[in-house]
Amino acid sequence: MPPDSTSVPWPVAEGYQLSVDGRTRTVEGAWVGESLLYVLRERLGLPGAKNACEQGECGSCSVLLDGVVVCACCVLGADAAGAEVTTVEGLTATGSAKDIQEALVAGGGVQCGFCTPGFLAAITDLLARSPEADELEVREALSGNLCRCTGYGRILEAVSAVQAERRGAGVPGGLRAPGDEDGPR
Ligand code: FES
Numbered sequence: 132m133p134p135d136s137t138s139v140p141w142p143v144a145e146g147y148q149l150s151v152d153g154r155t156r157t158v159e160g161a162w163v164g165e166s167l168l169y170v171l172r173e174r175l176g177l178p179g180a181k182n183a184c185e186q187g188e189c190g191s192c193s194v195l196l197d198g199v200v201v202c203a204c205c206v207l208g209a210d211a212a213g214a215e216v217t218t219v220e221g222l223t224a225t226g227s228a229k230d231i232q233e234a235l236v237a238g239g240g241v242q243c244g245f246c247t248p249g250f251l252a253a254i255t256d257l258l259a260r261s262p263e264a265d266e267l268e269v270r271e272a273l274s275g276n277l278c279r280c281t282g283y284g285r286i287l288e289a290v291s292a293v294q295a296e297r298r299g300a301g302v303p304g305g306l307r308a309p310g311d312e313d314g315p316r
């Protein structure tokens with residue numbers, strides 16, 4: 132978030148435009164150091180990407196930048212000008228992540244839900260790049276997204292279910308490896 136503008140004359144960026152979820156949005160009067168996450172949440176009214184660590188460690192702020200998942204807290208808003216930003220609001224409004232959303236809910240991969248928008252962005256990115264990703268690849272792709280509730284097993288199972296559904300082969304047993312715990316309910 133921007134520093135206290137009452138104490139220091141921080142430079143303000145000239146207005147710039149972002150393409151967000153297929154719409155051109157104008158950002159005016161912003162501090163040049165504002166993150167994309169701050170701009171989305173506080174200036175454009177898109178609170179789906181969550182603010183937690185602001186250090187690129189938790190993945191709760193994940194969005195797609197030209198189709199590639201990024202931590203919005205680590206990208207300057209102004210640097211996203213010229214790229215297509217896709218937020219969880221965009222993914223769910225277009226229905227492109229509907230099956231992922233449904234699989235997470237149906238399989239218990241959503242508990243408090245704070246991490247879910249970030250997982251939706253990361254899983255969307257993964258399955259676009261690698262529809263048949265194996266368990267190791269899925270685990271690696273989602274390793275930047277932290278969840279304090281589910282223990283991850285049910286999220287991995289949801290990915291497996293989506294893969295199976297997309298290839299029209301029904302829902303398999305899941306990706307859980309021996310020894311995985313589901314975590315607290
Ligand atoms: S808030 Fe961006 S990675 Fe945690």
Ligand code: FES
Binds near residue numbers: 242243246278
């Ligand atoms: S469901 Fe609560 S942090 Fe993931």
